[in-house]
Amino acid sequence: MNRPRSGTADEPPFVLTQKERGALRIAALDPLARRCKLALDMALAEARALVPNLMTAAMDHAADADYLLAAAAVCEKFTPLVTLRGREGLILDITGCAHLFDGEEALLIQARRNLNRLGLATRAALANTPDAAWAFARFSSTERLPPATEERAARALPVAALEQERHITLALTRAGLRTLGDLADRPSSLLAARFGAGLVDILQRILGRDDIRITPLRPPPEIMADKHFATPITAMEGLLAELARLAGDVMSLLERRGAGGRGFEVIFFRADGAVRRLTIETAQAMRDGARLMRLIALKITTLADPLDPGFGFDALRLAVTWGETLDERQHHLSGGQVADEEKRGLADLVDRLVARFGRDHVQRFVARATHDPGEAGGVVPYLSPASSASWPPLEPGHPPLRPLTLFERPQLIEALAEVPDSPPRRFRWRRQLHEVALAEGPERIAPEWWHSHIAGGDHPPAVRDYYRVEDATGQRFWIFREGLYEDSTTHPRWFLHGLFA
């Protein structure tokens, strides 16, 4: 993979270096450096001696990986089945996709053009199996062979194409086995016995005798519809109109299956290689194209990083990522229909709120079976599938025993006029003094020791004695004392954990 270069003639050769075996060595080099007789793995000191004006930079594998992922996203324009190979390879499974791009050769040319626009120099090849395509791309100048001649071409590949460890490749060459054809003629059991079964497997795959499909980066969507534009579209209105058409297609596909979508993904492929994804989740399965478009429009207006058409978008994809069966809606008699209407109105409200504020900000309350007050009741995204435990029944005649709001971290309060085993007469919180008029407690809540030990804490958290207190003005607090008075080494501390109504 080569970095983009400005292309001026007097630019020095450029290499990327990384520390290996105690010295900085060349990890990647550009064609100019290759022409200066530099090579991979050469020590930087040696390279500098050969080429004094050498330009170097440190190898950044993380940045490379990000770059490769961006390139993979661009390739998803051609097929949803894209995966990475090593640190610098992409494999696309274009089964059933080529006809959309006027054939395999045209697809290959388009894909290479898209990657070149990202500033990548590419080698590419098409073959019947992923491993054969990979081997051709790396060790052969052929890009596309008539299927009948593919095995013959594969037999001509050097043994290096097997990508085995250096000593294996060396041993094969020393034995006079230079091409895959030489290996293929030997009984495979002998090869497996000498060099391992892995070598035989990869050989079979490159020769096209064994076909293993790739595992795509993202699971392919249940249903998707694509639209490619010959000239990139810059106007958002036009783009949304195209998207609405795709939505119509997707919805009719869903209808034919008797299904509805709960999760949708829109992918905008920009001509310069930028890829933007929008995800829409809904509270109920639906197949209403107009409603989906409203949610998408809402989502677009609230994007923190707006959708910038730049040089235009050249492809669009609408995919259903989460489908559910959806029966034809039955029209009930009067009462049922009203309830249905309200339910749908509610689902619609949730969808719009989620589209506008994000999935994590629209929440519902769930009960959890635990005694830890911090964990007993939580909020989860409204659309998450988490189910709620049942709430304990309320004891009649009691006031609420748990506060309406809870501080994530209990707030330290200054307790004044303490009395053993009862709440303080006065306490100070946020610089205000509260006279305790009424109090109830303690309710001792011991930490869940079986959890604290897993967490690996040095000593289990202290026991908490909770009190419900009301001050002279009628404000009600949930406070606790951490630690016991009997324990003379540490003075117990008081905290305010929540506020009652």
Next chain:
Amino acid sequence: MTLMPRPLPHADPDARPQFTLAGEAVHEFYAGTGIRSMAMTGGVLALMHLAKRGPKLWVRHAALDREHGAPYAAGLAEFGVDPAQVILVRTPDVTGALQAGLEGARCHGLGAVMIELWGEAKAYDLTASRRLVLAAKASGIGVFITRMAATPHASAAETRWLIHPAPSRALAARAPGHPLFDLTLLRTRHGREGLRYLVEWDRDVRDLVIHSVVTIADSLIDDRTGIDGTAPLSRAVAALPVNRPGMPGIEPAAQRHS
């Protein structure tokens, strides 16, 4: 429909204090500045429970979590509100909270909407409140706006209340009793202003019970609360006696429990 707390059962039927809230309107609640604002959420949740049945939308300006803690599911259940019937939306700013509230106010499937705002929210102006009023009228659901650390300014709301926690009636062994709220009607478009109610929330029957009602002079409102509760609603309103027959939003208490 109207929302009406229950009078104390043993109270003298002729002197039964009462108040009603229009169900399809916007109601504002203030607590003045300071810590006493923390009981608002509970008081307003209780009032919302008198509204139409159905899920409640709780819109919360996220700054409140820092001040008052985060909504606590177990506490909500203990308060007598079904947590499964609440949709919680937390927004980073006031504008977002108003947008979410407006979406909710337009939704027929909801029971009521609560919008909790923190601080002097400039985005909540006459126009914003007017929008909420129109949406509430069209959909028939009540919108309850709680304003914490804020001073009132002109709005289109139907009523404006001051709400504080009040000392509860102690249970055995001096335990804090049922939540008691001190509600003062600062402004209303229909009816009499300056009435102050003590209402108790009974979680078992999920109802508010009025304990007492006091008329206080307008001049006292400011002194007592330290906030300017008299900023006008968008148009002049005449103060009217509380039980004038035929007034919208005011009905005899007997009708509700007959």
